[in-house]
Structures are given as structure tokens and as C-alpha cells.
Amino acid sequence: MTTAAAARENLKDIPLPRAPFLSSVMQIEPQWIDYNGHLNMAYYNVMMDRAIDEMWLQLGIGPAYMKERHCSTFTAEAHVRYVREIHLGDPVQISVYLLGADEKRLHTFEELRHATEGWLSATSENMTLHMDMQQRKVAPFPPDIRARIQAVVDSHAAVPRPEGIGRKVAMPSK
Secondary structure (H helix, E strand, C coil), X not given: CCHHHHHHHHHCCCCCCCCCEECCCEECCHHHECCCCCECHHHHHHHHHHHHHHHHHHHCCXXXXXXXXXXXXXXXXXXXXXXXXXXXXXXXXXXXXXXXXXXXXXXXXXXXXXXXXXXXXXXXEEEEEEEECCCCEECCCCHHHHHHHHHHHXXXXXXXXXXXXXXXXXCCCC
């Protein structure tokens, strides 16, 4: 059996992400606190990216996928909203919604919340591209991965949509 065939076979043993996917609980690292005494804006993205990586593992598109199939994902667009400050010592957890997908793209929405108190700190809406890493070009997902992705999109469509999807950055017109 080839490595790629073995990877496809192993996908059957990986459960699909729940709806919505819930990351592990993460801790704020001291070096992430800025001179305002709260989490620097860049590290919200770091934590949301870590949550996405956790979900990608369950989809079968993590580091082993890159190694075995020479494909990966790149974020093409992101819109982050900062709702409430997070401070050193605050545990956080991220919900990830897979809102949609096509043969080459994934549309996700993440909510970063205080892990024990539940309040919303930030959201991020993203468009992610599937990449052929040998050609460094956007490429279709393999059929087995595409089927897993669609199953998750379908399960996530059955849960209520979080507030804030599709928001744009703009000044109110006068």
C-alpha cells in the first residue's frame, strides 16, 4: 500500500469535528501581553490559528497530509473583531464553524471565548485556500478529503450561526 493510500485508509479512524469544533483550552503566554496590559492583537490570530490546526487534524489536512500528499492550506483573507480584552491568566477556548466549502476553498468563523466564564473576546472570519505545495498553486481537494469537509459543513449548518458573520469594516455614512 502506498503512503497516500495508507493515509486515506487511516482517515476512517479519525472522527469528524463536532459542530461547532471546540479547541483545547489555551493559556495566554506572558510575552503576548502588550504595553496596554492586555493580549496584543497579533496573538488572537496565533490562538485562532492553533484552533484551526486542531480542527484540520480531524479533517485529515494537518502536517501528515502535507508530508504525504504535498498539499496544505493558506489563509487568503481574515477579518478579526476584538470584542473584549483578554489578560494574562485568562484561559481561552475557540469554537470553529466551517461555514462553507468548495473544491478549493474553506470559509470558517472562529469565536475566542473565556474558557470558564464563557464571554466572547474576539471573532475571526477567514477564507482558506487548498494548495498544491509542489506547484505552489491553488488546487482542488482530493475526493476523500472533500467528502469529509462536506460532511462537516453539513453538520455545522445544523447549528445556529454565530453573530457577526459577514461583517465588513466601514465608517457609518452621514
